[in-house]
Amino acid sequence: MYIHAVSHYLPTAVVGNEHFTRLNGLSSDWIIERTGIEERRKAAPGENTNTMTIDAIRRLQPKADLATVDLIVGATYTPYDTIVSLAHEAQHMLGIADIPVVSISTACSSLLNAIEVVEGYFALNKASRALVIVSEHNTAYNNDEDTISGHLWGDGAAALLITKERQSDDDFEIMGLLTGGAAHTPKATTGVTMRPNEGGVAMPFGRDVFINACQYMPKASLQILERCGLTLADVDYVLPHQANLRISRNVMNTLGLPEEKLISNIQRLGNTGCAGCAIALSEQWDTFQKGHRIVITVFGGGYSFGAMLIQK
Numbered sequence: 001m002y003i004h005a006v007s008h009y010l011p012t013a014v015v016g017n018e019h020f021t022r023l024n025g026l027s028s029d030w031i032i033e034r035t036g037i038e039e040r041r042k043a044a045p046g047e048n049t050n051t052m053t054i055d056a057i058r059r060l061q062p063k064a065d066l067a068t069v070d071l072i073v074g075a076t077y078t079p080y081d082t083i084v085s086l087a088h089e090a091q092h093m094l095g096i097a098d099i100p101v102v103s104i105s106t107a108c109s110s111l112l113n114a115i116e117v118v119e120g121y122f123a124l125n126k127a128s129r130a131l132v133i134v135s136e137h138n139t140a141y142n143n144d145e146d147t148i149s150g151h152l153w154g155d156g157a158a159a160l161l162i163t164k165e166r167q168s169d170d171d172f173e174i175m176g177l178l179t180g181g182a183a184h185t186p187k188a189t190t191g192v193t194m195r196p197n198e199g200g201v202a203m204p205f206g207r208d209v210f211i212n213a214c215q216y217m218p219k220a221s222l223q224i225l226e227r228c229g230l231t232l233a234d235v236d237y238v239l240p241h242q243a244n245l246r247i248s249r250n251v252m253n254t255l256g257l258p259e260e261k262l263i264s265n266i267q268r269l270g271n272t273g274c275a276g277c278a279i280a281l282s283e284q285w286d287t288f289q290k291g292h293r294i295v296i297t298v299f300g301g302g303y304s305f306g307a308m309l310i311q312k
């Protein structure tokens with residue numbers, strides 16, 4: 001499989017840390033020290049998970065032929081509509097009839113699970129050109145006055161064209177992909193939740209989320225390298241789930257890799273959920289050189305995790 005092209009969309013409204021200082025007394029320095037976040041994006045009135053998806057796709061159209069897409073897989077844990085999904089909206093926009101349209105959620109790990117769904121369709125010869133879309137409207141479910149996690153979240157979306165065969169020399173080859181669940185751990189189903197009828201997103205056991213993220217992302221990274229017959233010395237960059245800069249740095253420290261190999265956008269965007277890694281890949285796409293290898297590793301509530309190795 002290959003990533004032929006990727007694009008992203010970010011709302012224009014920027015919410016700085018001073019918003020939370022005014023609201024609940026959390027200083028910018030306090031937020032930066034604990035999360036690395038300086039600002040985040042917020043969807044405007046009238047924007048939502050589906051509209052941001054469409055905007056990301058529009059930015060992908062000049063880069064890739066989407067008329068021949070034969071599979072659409074969408075991922076989000078912050079849906080605008082629980083019946084008409086972001087994948088349905090994408091198909092409606094593109095006007096492509098009679099193709100599989102799938103929507104999934106494994107929280108912040110959903111990007112890799114979505115690509116794994118594509119892998120299955122490709123293996124069964126049921127598709128060869130897949131549009132993967134990831135979009136999060138976190139601020140629709142967030143309580144800014146929550147001093148535990150209210151300052152973490154940002155909004156954004158990304159779109160990727162995944163193909164069974166290489167389309168150009170600029171494609172990223174997906175060399176390996178794995179996902180897993182860690183719901184067997186004691187606080188997995190209570191560490192972070194999003195219950196719309198109970199106030200939205202909450203993180204009552206943030207410390208447990210932190211510990212498990214720091215454990216599972218390095219573990220998954222090493223596993224995918226082993227499966228591909230490579231070592232950490234073969235890795236040019238690591239792109240972890242954009243949850244917390246301290247978590248990302250902990251992952252790099254555990255792997256014994258310098259911070260120069262870390263790809264991060266959480267400082268500017270906050271936690272954009274399952275869209276974060278795809279947004280970062282889109283932002284950095286033109287900086288990668290032929291032969292560069294990137295480990296993308298994720299962790300999400302529930303808990304779920306995964307890793308993917310790609311090479312240009």
